[in-house]
Amino acid sequence: MALRFSSTGLMVDDKNSLHFPLSFFDCVLRGVGQVMLQNNSYTGLLFLIGIFYNSPLFGAAVVLGTVVSTATAMLLGVDRALVRAGLFGFNGGLVAIALLYFLQPDLLTWACVVFAAACSTIFMAALLNLLKVWNIPALTAPFVFTSLCFFLATARFGRLESTHLLPTAGLPKAVTVEGLVTASTVVEGLFNGIAQVFFQGNVITGVIFAVGLVIGSRLACVTALAGSLTGLLVAWGMGAAEPAIRSGAFGFNSVLVAIAFGAVFFVVDRLSIAYTLLATIAAAVVFASVSAALEPLGVPALTLPFVLVTWMFLLASPIFPGLARRGIS
Amino acid sequence: MALRFSSTGLMVDDKNSLHFPLSFFDCVLRGVGQVMLQNNSYTGLLFLIGIFYNSPLFGAAVVLGTVVSTATAMLLGVDRALVRAGLFGFNGGLVAIALLYFLQPDLLTWACVVFAAACSTIFMAALLNLLKVWNIPALTAPFVFTSLCFFLATARFGRLESTHLLPTAGLPKAVTVEGLVTASTVVEGLFNGIAQVFFQGNVITGVIFAVGLVIGSRLACVTALAGSLTGLLVAWGMGAAEPAIRSGAFGFNSVLVAIAFGAVFFVVDRLSIAYTLLATIAAAVVFASVSAALEPLGVPALTLPFVLVTWMFLLASPIFPGLARRGIS
Amino acid sequence: MALRFSSTGLMVDDKNSLHFPLSFFDCVLRGVGQVMLQNNSYTGLLFLIGIFYNSPLFGAAVVLGTVVSTATAMLLGVDRALVRAGLFGFNGGLVAIALLYFLQPDLLTWACVVFAAACSTIFMAALLNLLKVWNIPALTAPFVFTSLCFFLATARFGRLESTHLLPTAGLPKAVTVEGLVTASTVVEGLFNGIAQVFFQGNVITGVIFAVGLVIGSRLACVTALAGSLTGLLVAWGMGAAEPAIRSGAFGFNSVLVAIAFGAVFFVVDRLSIAYTLLATIAAAVVFASVSAALEPLGVPALTLPFVLVTWMFLLASPIFPGLARRGIS
Numbered sequence: 002m003a004l005r006f007s008s009t010g011l012m013v014d015d016k017n018s019l020h021f022p023l024s025f026f027d028c029v030l031r032g033v034g035q036v037m038l039q040n041n042s043y044t045g046l047l048f049l050i051g052i053f054y055n056s057p058l059f060g061a062a063v064v065l066g067t068v069v070s071t072a073t074a075m076l077l078g079v080d081r082a083l084v085r086a087g088l089f090g091f092n093g094g095l096v097a098i099a100l101l102y103f104l105q106p107d108l109l110t111w112a113c114v115v116f117a118a119a120c121s122t123i124f125m126a127a128l129l130n131l132l133k134v135w136n137i138p139a140l141t142a143p144f145v146f147t148s149l150c151f152f153l154a155t156a157r158f159g160r161l162e163s164t165h166l167l168p169t170a171g172l173p174k175a176v177t178v179e180g181l182v183t184a185s186t187v188v189e190g191l192f193n194g195i196a197q198v199f200f201q202g203n204v205i206t207g208v209i210f211a212v213g214l215v216i217g218s219r220l221a222c223v224t225a226l227a228g229s230l231t232g233l234l235v236a237w238g239m240g241a242a243e244p245a246i247r248s249g250a251f252g253f254n255s256v257l258v259a260i261a262f263g264a265v266f267f268v269v270d271r272l273s274i275a276y277t278l279l280a281t282i283a284a285a286v287v288f289a290s291v292s293a294a295l296e297p298l299g300v301p302a303l304t305l306p307f308v309l310v311t312w313m314f315l316l317a318s319p320i321f322p323g324l325a326r327r328g329i330s
Numbered sequence: 331m332a333l334r335f336s337s338t339g340l341m342v343d344d345k346n347s348l349h350f351p352l353s354f355f356d357c358v359l360r361g362v363g364q365v366m367l368q369n370n371s372y373t374g375l376l377f378l379i380g381i382f383y384n385s386p387l388f389g390a391a392v393v394l395g396t397v398v399s400t401a402t403a404m405l406l407g408v409d410r411a412l413v414r415a416g417l418f419g420f421n422g423g424l425v426a427i428a429l430l431y432f433l434q435p436d437l438l439t440w441a442c443v444v445f446a447a448a449c450s451t452i453f454m455a456a457l458l459n460l461l462k463v464w465n466i467p468a469l470t471a472p473f474v475f476t477s478l479c480f481f482l483a484t485a486r487f488g489r490l491e492s493t494h495l496l497p498t499a500g501l502p503k504a505v506t507v508e509g510l511v512t513a514s515t516v517v518e519g520l521f522n523g524i525a526q527v528f529f530q531g532n533v534i535t536g537v538i539f540a541v542g543l544v545i546g547s548r549l550a551c552v553t554a555l556a557g558s559l560t561g562l563l564v565a566w567g568m569g570a571a572e573p574a575i576r577s578g579a580f581g582f583n584s585v586l587v588a589i590a591f592g593a594v595f596f597v598v599d600r601l602s603i604a605y606t607l608l609a610t611i612a613a614a615v616v617f618a619s620v621s622a623a624l625e626p627l628g629v630p631a632l633t634l635p636f637v638l639v640t641w642m643f644l645l646a647s648p649i650f651p652g653l654a655r656r657g658i659s
Numbered sequence: 660m661a662l663r664f665s666s667t668g669l670m671v672d673d674k675n676s677l678h679f680p681l682s683f684f685d686c687v688l689r690g691v692g693q694v695m696l697q698n699n700s701y702t703g704l705l706f707l708i709g710i711f712y713n714s715p716l717f718g719a720a721v722v723l724g725t726v727v728s729t730a731t732a733m734l735l736g737v738d739r740a741l742v743r744a745g746l747f748g749f750n751g752g753l754v755a756i757a758l759l760y761f762l763q764p765d766l767l768t769w770a771c772v773v774f775a776a777a778c779s780t781i782f783m784a785a786l787l788n789l790l791k792v793w794n795i796p797a798l799t800a801p802f803v804f805t806s807l808c809f810f811l812a813t814a815r816f817g818r819l820e821s822t823h824l825l826p827t828a829g830l831p832k833a834v835t836v837e838g839l840v841t842a843s844t845v846v847e848g849l850f851n852g853i854a855q856v857f858f859q860g861n862v863i864t865g866v867i868f869a870v871g872l873v874i875g876s877r878l879a880c881v882t883a884l885a886g887s888l889t890g891l892l893v894a895w896g897m898g899a900a901e902p903a904i905r906s907g908a909f910g911f912n913s914v915l916v917a918i919a920f921g922a923v924f925f926v927v928d929r930l931s932i933a934y935t936l937l938a939t940i941a942a943a944v945v946f947a948s949v950s951a952a953l954e955p956l957g958v959p960a961l962t963l964p965f966v967l968v969t970w971m972f973l974l975a976s977p978i979f980p981g982l983a984r985r986g987i988s
Contacts (some may be wrong), residue, residue, distance in 0.1 A: 478948070
């Protein structure tokens with residue numbers, strides 16, 4: 002299997018393509034896997050199993066969104082290697098699951114899912130072009146901004162009805178509740194933190210995701226668990242509310258940051274581990290900030306903290322000569 | 331008439347210049363025309379007639395703003411070809427009309443108009459330099475940010491008094507009112523959508539603007555009407571409030587996006603028409619989002635949705651090899 | 660003393676380094692001086708004296724923050740010339756003083772100071788890489804965004820307690836109070852405007868800072884005073900509240916803009932003086948806007964207006980051939 006790094010810094014697989022529709026099916030599964038930066042169809046399959054286990058509705062949504070955004074990229078003639086690696090799928094899949102999580106699952110919402118997934122492909126292409134100047138990837142930014150756009154639009158569009166979740170997307174101010182954090186908070190929070198990457202508040206789903214990561218890369222699984230734990234401990238130490246810690250709300254951005262820096266972008270050594278730890282802690286703090294900043298608008302932070310922290314730490318890395326970025330030789 | 335495309339992607343006219351003050355007058359008219367991306371002094375003249383028809387106050391404001399920003403660019407020694415094409419006029423004209431629309435027309439406001447129009451020229455130059463990395467134009471971004479800056483400052487500056495329009499610049503949440511949309515809503519909304527590009531809620535002014543577009547480019551006129559209709563239909567379909575639809579509020583950003591993609595930046599073919607349609611629909615959704623996001627601050631969306639959608643779809647276009655951008659080759 | 664301009668447009672000193680720990684001490688003092696764009700250790704020393712005069716707590720904070728961010732840059736292997744010029748110190752120093760100004764000075768806050776100062780170094784590196792495309796400096800952006808991040812996070816982190824100052828960081832809407840501005844308002848406002856660059860509302864501290872500037876550059880001192888006066892007069896003319904004018908709130912951003920354009924980035928001539936004046940006025944207006952925009956979130960504008968106005972006017976300058984930027988030959 003011939004691997005190379007694309008201009009976006011993400012892994013691209015150049016092996017001979019499968020025949021249609023098997024090749025398309027492979028693209029979609031890799032797209033699901035790329036949500037946690039894994040260009041691996043088996044990992045994607047396990048993520049899907051984890052989601053369907055918790056909710057067939059969300060499972061169907063993530064499949065539809067990934068299919069639409071991948072197909073849009075193909076119709077618009079995007080470079081095959083990028084599409085095949087799933088890079089035009091994962092944002093569509095996440096947009097779909099976000100819209101169904103926060104909006105009522107009626108016909109109009111499904112139509113919005115199709116439109117939004119197509120737009121996420123345009124957004125991805127725009128960011129590829131914008132960010133190639135600094136050689137940094139788009140990450141989940143297309144998902145974040147496309148989703149926020151639709152959530153905000155519900156204020157003007159009378160037929161878009163939100164579920165009860167959107168107004169409380171901002172988490173409540175904590176009273177000092179440190180005594181209430183128990184072993185079960187930590188164990189549930191640890192796996193919920195991984196499951197929340199796909200909006201799944203389900204410990205078993207978190208475990209299935211972890212198994213999916215092991216298949217893609219053992220290092221990715223270890224860093225994901227370490228990231229979830231770090232986010233949880235920072236939130237606990239700073240006096241966040243126990244239900245928020247248990248739900249994994251402070252974990253999922255740290256999970257993604259930990260995978261990105263600990264298992265994808267840098268060669269592992271002492272300096273990169275310290276750098277990854279700093280970024281992972283920062284992700285938990287930035288999650289608190291972004292969710293507070295968006296609270297007056299009644300919209301959630303999604304993975305915006307992951308995007309901001311990863312962009313910042315990647316942009317900074319060329320100034321620090323000791324950090325060895327992978328695939329740049 | 332020798333036309334070429336400047337580094338900003340907007341048309342620049344290289345013909346021999348007229349003598350002063352006729353040449354300056356020509357720059358100002360082209361500046362007014364450039365509000366709808368038309369480098370044509372007759373189009374600019376008809377836009378002015380349309381504005382004066384509705385309100386001599388706004389007509390005087392747009393002339394003053396365009397004159398000040400164009401003169402500032404000349405004093406600072408900006409490349410003549412850019413100034414002659416009206417590229418340093420249209421943001422000043424729009425800033426002036428926006429300040430007089432939302433602030434009381436007293437002496438201090440007129441002083442602010444002069445200062446703000448001069449600042450719009452600095453802003454335009456900054457964006458020319460910033461965006462040349464990706465070869466995309468500044469559009470009306472200098473107008474949007476300069477205007478928002480002054481509207482927000484009214485909260486601190488006791489002598490800047492807003493008209494009654496600013497606090498209600500965010501449109502009310504719609505109840506489902508689809509039954510109330512009639513043929514008159516559609517016809518008025520269609521032309522108001524064009525008139526609102528200059529803050530004019532007047533059907534006749536919209537018709538005069540459409541005639542001005544025909545003079546510049548028949549294609550621009552057709553796409554403008556199609557854009558206004560698309561924005562209106564999206565808003566209707568999503569359950570927006572009837573008065574907002576009738577006022578053209580959901581139209582003017584789609585009008586500008588439709589002109590940009592349908593008549594200026596791309597060669598017209600099947601793919602570019604589909605791309606333009608997608609962008610025009612997106613502009614209506616983004617208008618709903620941006621106006622909702624700015625509502626807590628009591629400031630309007632202006633043409634920010636047009637700017638954001640056009641930048642995104644232009645940035646994305648080089649990734650899609652089937653889309654043929656004009657004037658590059 | 661061999662001076663050159665670095666790629667960031669800020670002065671870099673290439674003279675032979677002193678021996679550790681004297682050289683480190685020198686870096687820290689230069690870092691304090693760089694808050695007002697002065698690469699001069701004596702200027703930094705006088706700034707420290709001014710701060711300690713007003714508050715030993717803030718003095719200790721600025722030393723700790725500058726030490727941590729400078730040391731982090733050294734550990735990560737940043738180019739020595741940049742560190743030696745204090746460019747990796749000033750944001751850490753400002754972050755530290757901001758956190759102690761707005762948060763209770765308990766152990767957790769001091770831990771946050773250390774973490775935030777380290778993060779400001781990563782942020783500085785990220786902006787160096789991001790902005791080198793346009794050859795513009797990072798200024799105090801790392802300080803602004805790192806600080807805002809922690810202030811916003813207090814809403815989620817029960818153990819981060821704010822002082823009484825944070826909720827009123829947005830200044831009250833002025834009633835027209837022009838009659839109340841007296842000579843003492845102007846004199847106090849003038850020096851408070853300089854002192855507020857370091858959050859010090861103290862006239863004597865402002866005078867000590869001015870003396871520090873004279874040591875670094877007489878021109879910097881003159882432009883700083885002119886900038887403070889301009890900001891004050893704009894606020895007065897626009898009807899800002901007298902206590903806000905007296906406190907220097909409308910001055911400190913204009914002070915920094917005036918130093919940057921009047922004494923650092925451009926060769927002084929008639930055109931650059933006019934350009935500097937325009938930028939200085941704009942800074943006062945943008946301060947009013949930004950503080951109003953951030954009021955719903957209960958966080959202060961800090962030096963964000965300085966950063967935005969300086970970036971804009973620097974980005975625009977290459978389009979205006981009459982403006983001669985220093986150090987580019």
